[in-house]
Amino acid sequence: MDRILEIAKLLMRNNQVYFTLIANELSKYGITIPQAVVLDTIKDQRRTIGEISKAIDLSYSTVSGIVDRLERHRLVVRERDEIDRRVVWVSITDQFGCLGKDHPILIEDLYSHIFLDDFKELSSEQLDSLYSSLQLINRLVEKKAKVIQEKKGSEVV
Amino acid sequence: MDRILEIAKLLMRNNQVYFTLIANELSKYGITIPQAVVLDTIKDQRRTIGEISKAIDLSYSTVSGIVDRLERHRLVVRERDEIDRRVVWVSITDQFGCLGKDHPILIEDLYSHIFLDDFKELSSEQLDSLYSSLQLINRLVEKKAKVIQEKKGSEVV
DNA sequence: GAAAAATATTTCTAATGCGAAATATTATAG
C-alpha cells in the first residue's frame, strides 16, 4: 500500500524531471516541448491540424495555438487545402531545416540524447520487468481512460 | 534501445492518463489538481507561500496564483504575519472542512481511490522490481536535475 | 541610524492546456 503510493510518486516525479531536462535542452534552440512534439509529427510530411491533434493527443485548440507560435517563429507554415477549404495543412519551412539538421530537436532524439545513459544502468532483466510491469499498468489505465472518454462522449448528446 | 524508448513513452503516457483521471474525479468538487495539492499541504496547519512552494516544488508565483483562486472560492484565507509582515500565512476555511470531510479531495486519498485496483494486478515480485527500477532511474534523474539547478543558480550571479 | 543586502510575496508576460462557442466550409436530406 505504502509501496504503491511510493511507486506512483516515483512515476510522477521522474516524469516531472524528464520534462525539465528536455525543456532545458530545447530552450537552447528557442523552442518548447509541445512545439518540438508538433514539429516531430510534421518533419517528414505536412499534416492537418486534426491529424496533429490526434497524433499527439492534444485538443484542436491547443494545437492551433502551438502552430500559431511556430508560425510566428517562421518554423512552419499554414496552407489552406485547395479542394476542401476547411482543411489547414501545416508544414515545416527551410528555417526549420537549418535548425533541425545539426541538433536534436525532435523528441525521440532527445529521449536518446538525455536518458539513454540512465536506462543503461538497468540490467536486461530489470528492463524486461520494468517494461512488462508498465505495460500491464498501462493496459489497466488506458481502460479507465477509455471509460471516461466514452462518458464525455455520451454527455454531449 | 527501442525498448528503452517504449518504456520512456509508457512512463509519460501513464502519467498523462493518471492526471486526466484524477482531474476528472476532482472536477466533481470544482477544484483542480494543483489546488488539491496545495490544500493537501495546509490541511493540518497553516503554511506560508514559501513553505508551500518548496513542499510541492512549484514557483512562488505559481503558488500565489493558485492561492488567489482558492481564496476566491473561499476554501482558504491569507493572513499577514503580525511580526514579520513580509510573510503570508495560508490556512483552510470552514468551507473547506465541509467539502473535505466526506470526499477524497486530497491527493493521497485520490491515488488510493483511483489506482489501488490497478496496482493490485501486479504480483508482489513485480511490485518489488518496479519499485527498485524506478528508484534507480530516479536517483540518476535527480542527479541530472541537480546539475541543472546548480547551473541556473550560478547564472543568476 | 541610514544605506544596502536579503527575504517574502505579488504582478506581469508568455506558453500551455481544455472545453465551449463561433466561423467557415462541405456533405446530406428531403
Place this chain on the structure above:
DNA sequence: CTATAATATTTCGCATTAGAAATATTTTTC
C-alpha cells in the same frame, strides 16, 4: 436545390506554469 447536419479550425475564457521585475519588509553593514 435549399435547409440542415457534419466537419475542420479558430477564438475565447479560465487555470496552470515559469521567470523577471516590482513591491514590501526586515536584516546587515558600515
